[in-house]
Amino acid sequence: MNGHDTEPARFARDASLFAQADADPAGPTKPGQLVLRSSQSSSRKRTLERHRPPLSERLTEMLIHVLAYSAVAAMVLILIFIAKEAWPLLTSSAIHREVTLAKMWFAQQWPGYDTPEHVWQPVSEVPKFGVWPLIVGTVKVTAISMLVAVPLAISAAVFVSQYASRRTREIVKPAIEFLAGIPSVVLGFFALMVMASWFQDFFGFDSRLNALVAGVALSIAVIPVIFTVCEEALGAVPRSYVEASAALGAARWQTILRVMLPAAAPGIAASIALGLGRAFGETMIVLMASGNAAILSANPAESVRTLSATIAAELAEVVFGGPHYTVLFALAVLLFIVTFGINFVGDQTISRMKRRMGVSS
């Protein structure tokens, strides 16, 4: 059905033809031998014509086909089960008494406030579920991490793929793989215990844990992602481009900046997209290093609370099925959709790049 029957079947047919051809012209020398040979060839013929593999094989193959969809099943189940828990936000009147989509997205006039404001204060007498402080916090931390990670990672990828000697490359690449292997909780720990103190000593921040500390710590997790994809993209630029550029008299740096980087641009863009997806959804680093205060401000020196850290910090203490629980699952749906979108674009770009390179080489 998938074309996998056809090739063995063809082999089987060819082989059975050979078997017949073998049997026919062979002159009988002894009667006993003839019987033996013809019985051999006819039994061989039978097994070769019945090319259906045994039941156990076909069952295992079916199992493989079913298991192959486990990743698809996982994606679908993830979406269904987080959406299921968030669904009452749209339908349940009991939850609407405390929170609605409108109350989450638009500024509300809260008791004790002069003007309508976006406030995230889910545990208080009047629970407030304004999501903008969390979204601004997430964007702020993500932006800082990308500002640090993108130039560093792309430059390092250019150096490793263009200038570094073979020996340097064999040191730098495993080192960055190790950096990628550091668990995010360790990066969070380092940001919380060490980096935050250094930053406070240097910049004199009021709050020790803030968006800048979390963003820089996050960039350490993002750099290996961008570096790896970027380096691969630069390495895949056809040699003929480089040679053509050199033949026209371009210097090495001109070739890199005006030929290599533009040729590798889709791959570089994809690497940034994948890094962005990682930064946007990363939990433990921001949970530990950001200070977790839901303040609506653009100041990187202030403490922030991100979407993922909010879920991680608050879900353990909520009533199952209550308004707060429902809102947290709605935030997870938002995270899922945004990261899916970013990664989808990144992956499509990479596969398009690979297909194009496959054709050109």
Place this chain on the structure above:
Amino acid sequence: MSTSLKPRRWPRLGDVLLWLTTGAATVIVLILLVIIVGDVVRNGARGLTLTFLTQAPKDGMTAGGIFPAIFGTVALVLLMTLAALPAGVATAIYLHEYARPDALGTRIVRVAVNNLAGVPSIVFGLFGLGFFVQFLGGGIDKVFYGGAKVFGQPALLWAALTMAVLTLPVVIVATEEALSNVSGDVRLASAALGATQFQTITRVVLPQAVPGILTGAILAVSRGAGEVAPILFTGAAYFLPKLPHSLHDQFMQLGYHVYVLATQSPDVDATKPLLYSTVLVLLLLTFALNASAIVVRSRMRQRFSKSHG
């Protein structure tokens, strides 16, 4: 004209500048690694004793060791591998050996694999809570235990399955790479001898792909040992006096232990030495796993290039 054709004695200014800036970026990235690892080793090595590795935490986690966390981590990644490996290898075999590359089903599987790798780890945690703990666990309790809470609560089994879903793409990608490194010649040779496709895969292709699959399993274990967010709500516990002795028990885990010690401890200075040593154990564990994956992979590539180069 003739002067410009002579080899240049000095590199061009542009090259010097580009070399310096990109080289500086590379050095900064390496320094980051050195600073982090150096700090953890310097502060954590002293506390890394045999008793630390073999005892349970004592005195409100300000003394004693981390044995329950090591035990829980190992149990978690073993169960996770048991679940992720068969599904991951089967998916890779399907994608590489059976599926037509342009068929719609294949493309859907590929999109799912790639995007599963990008789902935020905290979303896996919520999925584990909603699907495994409440739906599956709660369902098992209703059917077999008359509604008593046995499986319908955070537990080792559910955390391991959640982690298996998270590490599935790692196994798939590594296995597929291993399968594509098996040359087409041996497949044709096997088919020419009359083997069915299934026989070719199980007896010729898979044995050659074992190192690559092993690499994938090691990388998955390394990822699973370090992730914390997916197990926050699916089974990890602050502190347990006893080791887990069944699949529906909660467990302690190294990464979660680091998180708890770093953020929830009432006396940060008292727990700091323990915290550093715990981080060092976690780092050593993931580094050892990653290093062995790199070694296995480079051996595999050497063998591959030797037989074809």
